[in-house]
Amino acid sequence: MKSFTIQQINEVLKGTIVGDTFLKITAPEQLELANTSEISFIGNKKYERFWETSKACAAIVNEDISIEPGENRAFIKVQNADLAMSQILELFAPPTPLFSIDIHPTAVIDTTAVIGNGTKIGAGCYVGPNVQLGENITIYPNATILDECTIGKNTVIWSGAVVRERCHIGNDCIIHPNASIGADGFGFRPDPLRGLVKIPQIGNVVIGNGVEIGANSCVDRGKFSSTILGDGCKIDNLVQIGHNSILGKFCIMAGNSGLAGSVTLGNGVIIGGSASIKDHVTIGDGAIVGAGSGVTSDIPAGKTMLGYPAVEARDALKQWAILKRLVNESKK
Structure with a gap:
């Protein structure tokens, strides 16, 4: 399980810490569902009233927040809490499904297809004639790419x-x-x-x-x-x-x-x-x-x-x- 101190999270957000908490933060969660090891968000002043009853030990908040965090609780003040939330979710995101091999043996790939370096193709995929796949593409199982298509680098095609x-x-x-x-x-x-x-x-x-x-x-x-x-x-x-x-x-x-x-x-x-x-x-x-x-x-x-x-x-x-x-x- 991932866990971070409030200081480590702020290294990512580069906001201003108000208050402090010694608790390790293990996940983000909405205010009313958070427990004492979780961090939440207050993106609008109308949600300030929920902080008192929330169990969250920390929250990402906009700079205009008018309440104090309280004992053993902390705020990280940022210009835009919604944008900061995306950074926190990325920080805690679990890994995407793994490929044991880059190109699964059950994938059907036409001999004329061009496959870029680092591209992964899952089980049961079909890649047709004269398809061009760029670098670092991920194609999950049972996706279909038909004739003469091109797909650029770092693109992800999910199953089906x-x-x-x-x-x-x-x-x-x-x-x-x-x-x-x-x-x-x-x-x-x-x-x-x-x-x-x-x-x-x-x-x-x-x-x-x-x-x-x-x-x-x-x-x-x-x-x-x-x-x-x-x-x-x-x-x-x-x-x-x-x-x-x-x-x-x-x-x-x-x-x-x-x-x-x-x-x-x-x-x-x-x-x-x-x-x-x-x-x-x-x-x-x-x-x-x-x-x-x-x-x-x-x-x-x-x-x-x-x-x-x-x-x-x-x-x-x-x-x-x-x-x-x-x-x-x-x-x-």
């Missing part, structure tokens, strides 16, 4: 993920279990003689550097050219990204949200959980779409949208207040 033919993934990416990269886009047209005719999807998916795709999410290939995810995008579980959509850098999509085909997101766009975006819509840099919203038209940069159909947040809040007042009046 499928990367379809001719798709390209950058450096330092994480593809979580059962994610699908490059499945056919949803394209059909009615035909009087044949019913629904499938439109061939002959493009691919291009994913930048530092992108994370959550479990069971789908990024569909383009009908023509590419579906593109820019550097640093973070995609939650159960997200749908339709064919020929283009995401700028550092976009966030929360769980169960979806983009129809040919949607364009600028840089730093945030899509809330279960939000849906109509096809051929453009959302400008830094815009936010609230959870459960439905976007049917373009959104300018920097706007926050709520509701179904989505409107500017302040207008949505006014509408909801009016509806609430009407309902209350109808009950009188």
